[in-house]
Amino acid sequence: MACLLRLLTAMTLLAPGVPAAAVELGNVAAGLEYAQKVCSACHAVEKDTVMRLSQVPSFQEVADTPGMTPRALVVWLRTSHPNMPDLIIAPDDMDNVVAYIMSLRTKK
Template sequence: MRTATVAVIVGIFATGSAARAQDILHGRRLALEVCATCHAVLAGQNRSPVAEAPSFEAVAATPGMTAMALNVWLTAQSHPTMPNIILSPTDVQDVSAYILSLE
């Protein structure tokens, strides 16, 4: 019984926030709702609506691009070339996971 209890507790922790941070479909929905005004957010889209805004595929293909780098960029307070969009930490993780899935 003790082993079963430990296994359940380990299972609960293993399926916690790390699993939630990888919600690529939610990230895709957010990208379409929030980012697509300026960026090409879908696979195969070459041109962004705003010429200076890189496509999400181009961002994903940037050498050294990581989830951490995207999270920092998306949570920084101000970017002169981007509107000040406020996303929850979970939303940022999901959008980052979606962008990286396009590589």
């Protein structure tokens, strides 16, 4: 988890700007639906569910990562990951998934 936090911090600081509209819009229900179809093979996408793979963070853990913001999440999803397939997510789906993940946040 500490590695994820360091990676997110570095990517947020070094990444080109993401338009504010790209991280402020999104449909939470559509984001959940997309996550269930695309992400649930590896990630626990719903709140309080058991992890599918122990080394893969749940969406709850991602949402509760200290310093996590919608902008940081967009940057993280657009960046290649050694342990995750390179995803090409349509802009509307990205907005929806980010809205869904951020809706899980319990730490303020």
